[in-house]
Amino acid sequence: MRREPEDREGIKAVLEAAHERQLLDAESYKMIKGALAVSEGTVGDIMVPRSRMDLLDVTQPIPYLVASVIETAHSRFPVYEGDRDNIIGILLAKDLLRCMLEPGIDVRSLVRPAVFIPESKRLNVLLHEFRASRNHQAIVIDEHGGISGLVTMEDVLEQIVGDIEDEFDETEEDSIFPEGENQWRVLAATDISHFNDVFGCTLPDDEYDSVGGWMGGQLGRIPRRGDHAEFEGLRMEVARGDARRAIWLRVKRIAPAQSAPPADDA
Structure with missing residues (x-):
């Protein structure tokens, strides 16, 4: 009689065997593994570190x-006053629009309370708290009470289901936007073949599927805001990213586009 798994490692072994025998499709296998990871992981494992947080003064x-x-394209921002460690709340991008319509309004009146959590909090516990409180973002503090980082509900869910497109993510067809003469804003997830078609270049796609993936390969690490690389007269700079990937790139043509060599006359 087959024994049932008695611990997490046993469950993982059963999942692996089911996947190898094609009893479990790849997507289901990935999601179940992600759910197990969330039950084991902590906030400190996935948070955006303090040095890479986008804050508003x-x-x-x-x-x-x-x-x-507009520059960062986030929908929620931690707000500080004086020192960057003095976070006084969260400001929603949509609330900031009120300031444009009502010039006399005090920004402080639009700031919402921030949620502070320790790095050690379990991800499954945090996900439950996010759902119960309808919060989507929390400020992470270290053991001394200092600001350690930032985590969102999307960060937690992506551990289970993979990357989630938010309200600012675009489809491939809408992933490249002109921003002036010889300059574009490009979604880092843009397929390399699509990028090559638009820019007339030959970015290699044998190892990477996306432009952001290629940049990470050139850098040897996860791209950070301000990182850049050049290829065939194009300069690609990370305009927005998080702890796991580049999100938006600025692409500038710094040399004329290469054209195919003329065919030899017969």
Whole structure:
């Protein structure tokens, strides 16, 4: 009689065997493994570190804040006053629009309470708390009470189901946007073949599927904001990213596009 698994390692072994025997499709296998990982992982495993958090200074002029929102394309921002460790709450991008419609409004009146959690909190517990409280973002603190990072509901869910497109993510057909003469904003997840078609280049696609993946390969690590690489007269710079990947790139043509060599005359 076949014994049932008695611990997590046993469950993983059963899943692996079922997947190898094609009793479990790849997507289901990935999701179940992700659910197990969430039950074992902590916030510290997936948070965006403090050095890479995009924060808003509540004392800055409204146009500056709006520009920051457009630049990073997040929907929620931690807000600080004075010191970056003094986070006073969360500002939603949609609430900031009220400041443009009502010039006299005080930004502080739009700031919502922030949720603070320790790095050691289990991801499954956090997911339950997110769902119960309808919060989508939490500030992570270290053992001394200092700001350690940031985590969102999307970060937790992506451990289970993989990357989730948010309200600012685009489809491949809408992943490359002109931003001026010889400059574009490009979704890092853009398929390399599509990128090559648009820019007339030959970015290699034998090892990587996306432009962001190729950049990570050139850097030897996860791309960070400000990182850049050049290829065939194109300069690609990371404009937005998180702890796991690049999200948006700025692409600038710094040399004329290469054209195919003329065919030899017969």
